[in-house]
Every structure is written in structure tokens, then in C-alpha cells.
Amino acid sequence: MTRTPQPASTLAQKLIARAAGQAYVAPGDIVNCKVDLAMFHDSSGPRRLKPMLEELGASIWDKSRVVLVMDHYVPEQDDDSRRIVRIARDWARDQHLPHVYDSIGICHVVVPQKGHIRPGMFCVGGDSHSPTGGAFGAYMFGIGSTEMLGVMVTGELWVRVPQTLRMQWHHKLMPGVTAKDMMLHMIGRFGMNGGQYQAVEFCGTAVQALSMQERMTLSNMSAEMGAQVGLIAPDAITLEWLAAAGVPGLDAAGWHSDAGGDAITHAFDASLLEPQVAAPHSPANTRGVQEYSDIPVNVAYIGACTGAKLDDLRAAARLLRGNRVSKGVRLMVAPASLQDQSAAESEGIMQVLLQAGAEVLPTACGACAGYGGAMPDGATVIATTARNFKGRMGSATTQIYLASPYTVAASALRGCISDPRELLA
């Protein structure tokens, strides 16, 4: 296919131009895009969409492009959650939705694992961590339920073509340092709205060296930087991962930013990055782990789409193998998906975690959003999750520190916030 020469474009511009059916879009343009995929969950989806669609007498524009994941209120703990999940199940059945994933994991992990997100797509999700899809070179972002209703009815959505902020990570991460540390560092530097609802693009040798799931962690926490999307140009690692997820033979060619595209670049040296910790009550309240060392913790939580994928569980197990958590520390592990949990079982990782004293919780959003298994009053928690807002995990008196799975595991072993590199040596 030959293209008419166009001005140099960023990946974000190319993705939006395709979805808008235009040869070229410029930053600042407001365009209407056709939606390739709309994802929502039990909390943001059916219980809100069903009554609004019924009131309008409208039907879903294209059910093959809709994915429903039950992950927020499962397993049901009370009458309200039973009611919410029942609405979702009944509606999925009545509507004959072809893509429904019930209680098998968190949407941002399950949807790519089922092969729904591919390079070049324009996707929306009824959840703020929807930028996770950007790790696959898809333009994916979160929207609210009323806007999702608009998508259900029209299949379209307006977007203002963003500026691109390129986060270029040179060199290579040191052992015990992860994508989570990169993100906490960037959020600390730029702030929770530093992304200004523009497109962030992660690039450079340290990003290219990351596994697919580590890349997903970067894109996931673009939400905490206030970006609309967190994009990574797809490459051989992306295509290999998608082939294993049942989507072989894809072509990623062209889905990258052109040289000379309109972007602001920030450079980082990955080899100098140390493990990062965000203190209460903001992900932007980030410093090197040494600054918080010796703060006692009561709970170590490995969970959420951000921090309980297979690679996260592997990282925690490297430190926990053959050890037991410190007396008085509760280690809670809620794997991000059943697929990740079974893979971890066959690798012996779940056994390592159990022998270290972990309680294994359901593969759901759980305590991260205070929806299930909320943390006790006054507890100090170190978590692999994405947010530590006051009251986020259920109690306003809970102190939540955010860190990588390595740092959370190291802190569980020592009973206080600890540098994992000391235990990896």
C-alpha cells in the first residue's frame, strides 16, 4: 500500500487519523473516531448502561466490538454486589454478548490475554486504567458510563488530537528495578496531571527490553500521570505475545512515531534508577526507597492490574523463595487473572508465595479500589497497586505506600519498607 506523503506524525496522530478516516490529523484538531473495541466491567457497565439504553429504546451498535468483564464486585460479598453482578450476567445473556469474561481476572489483563487488543486499534474502556491497551500500540483510554452509552449507541467518540510527550529511557534497568519504579519516578517528577491529558509514548532501549506485561504496567499507570493514553510502539515482543494469545500473523509496521514528529522528549537513564516508593496519599509523592526505609508495615499487598500479573508474581517469588514474611505482617496476594495464577502455579510460584505465608485472594480488583477485602483502620500498607489516595483502600486512616513487587516482597520479609536490592544480592 502506498501512501500520499503526509507531514511527520507521532504514533498517537497515526492511530487517531486511522480511526477518524483521515490521512492526517494535527495536534489540537477535534475529530470523531470510530471505535474498534469498547470494554467495560460490572461496575461501570451493565448496571449503568442497561437502564439508559432501555430509556432511549436504543440497541448496541456492534456487539462483536463489545467486551464485558466481571471483576469489580466479584466474588459477591453482600446483597448489593450480588445485585450488581446479577444485572451484568442477565444483561450479557439477554443481549447475547459474544465476549464476556466472568470472574477470571481484571479487565485490563484479561482483555489483552484474550487477544482483543491489537496494534493500530482505537479502543475505549469504562475504567481509568484503560490506557493499559497502549502497551500493544492501540489508542485506548478510559471514559465514563454516560460517554460509554454514547459509544454503545453511535459507535463513535470525539477526541482532541493530543500532543505527544516521549519518555525516552536509555540504557538498562538494574536487577530489582522494574517498570513500576519507572512509572512512580515519572509520576513523582511530572505530577498526577503532568500528562495534561496528552499522549505519553514510552520508548528507548530500556522500554524495548521490557516484557509485554512490564510494558503493560507502564501504560497502565499513565492514568496516574494524567495522560489520555500511554503508548508503546509494537515490535517483535508485542507480536510474539499476541501470537501466544491466539492472534498470530499481525503486522506492526507503520505503528511508530515518525522521525521529526511533533513531540516533546524527556530523557532518562534507566541504569541510574533505584527502587521507588510513593508515600501517602499520592502516587506523585515518590522518592527512592532509601528515603522511606525502616517504616514498619502491617500489610503487604500484591494485587491489581498494575501489580499482580505473572511477571509481578515472579518478581515477588524471587525474594520470597525459601523465606517467611516477618511476624506481624500480612502478605496478601490477589493474582490479576486466572491465567496468570495457573501459569504461576505450574512454575511453582504460587507454592513459593504460600510457603512464605501469603493469603491468596480471588483474581479480582479486590482491595485496590476498596471494593472488596478493605484494609483495616490505621494499618500501614505497602502495595503493588496504582493509587494511594486517602480512603482508597476502604479506611481514611490506612496509610498506603506504593512500590514494585520486589520492594513489597522485601518489605514483607523485613517488616518494614526495604530496598529489595539488599535481599537480591
Place this chain on the structure above:
Amino acid sequence: MRTHKVWTFGADIDTDALAPGAYMKLGIDGIAPHCLEAIRPEFAATVRPGDVIAAGPNFGIGSSREQAAAALVQLGVTAVVAPSFSGLFFRNAFNLGLLLLTTPEAEQLQEAELVTLDLQAMTVTTAAGVCLECEPIPGFLLDMVAAGGLMNQLRKKLGKRP
């Protein structure tokens, strides 16, 4: 011109403060009484229809839950004035008919003072005569607020009575 009483808040007011997770399983009438209770416990019970919020930067950061904006609509808040908003909250607010005005000088507004809003001139003016200029808003978003949100626009488009 109608006057609006100002409620002031600081920076980084997040969605979990506007619509706390513990009440998310309820409908908006169950969530709204807890809106911002972690910061100003008296707010939800004493705010009056037509009041406006003046806040610091990054209002609405966090979750995609539109109940954060819907709770303010439910309580009758007419507008939020702030130096910056979360982009996701910004979309949700207009979709629900909540006006957001962006001005670097939002924090000049004082607690309980009366202001007027002019959407032609895009200004907020205090009783003392201080006039804050706000960033322009695309016409289709102002239309959405005037219609009372996207749902009302869809009702009209699909021939349903609002």
C-alpha cells in the same frame, strides 16, 4: 445575572473523595451525601443548588467513575472553577451537564463570596468586581451542558422526550 455562592477546595481533589469507593455500589442518591466528606464533612449537607466550587489544580484526578461528577450535579453544583482538571473528569463532567471553567486564577475566589458566570465572555466575576478570564470551551461542549448532558442530547436525537 444570577449569583452563585463559592465553596473553596485545595489542589488534587480526587474522584475517590468526590465519590468514595465504599458507596459506589449505591445509586447516585446514595453516593452524593458522601461527596467530599473526607475533606469537608459539612459540604454535601449544606451546599445549595446553584453554588459553585473553586478549587486548586488537578480537580477530578483518579478514577473514570462519572459518579464523581454526577454527585456534584445531584447536589446542584452549577460549575467547578479550577486552574486545571483531570482530562477524564473533564469529559465526564460535560457528558453529565456539569460546567467546568479553567482559569489559573481560580484560587483567588474566596469562601462564601458571590460570583456571576458569563459563558459568552467566558468570565467569572466576583461581587467585588474581580474578573477571571477562563479558557475557551468548544461550542459542542457548551451545547452539551446547556442540554443538561449527553443523555438528553441522545434522547432528543432518538426522538425521546427529555
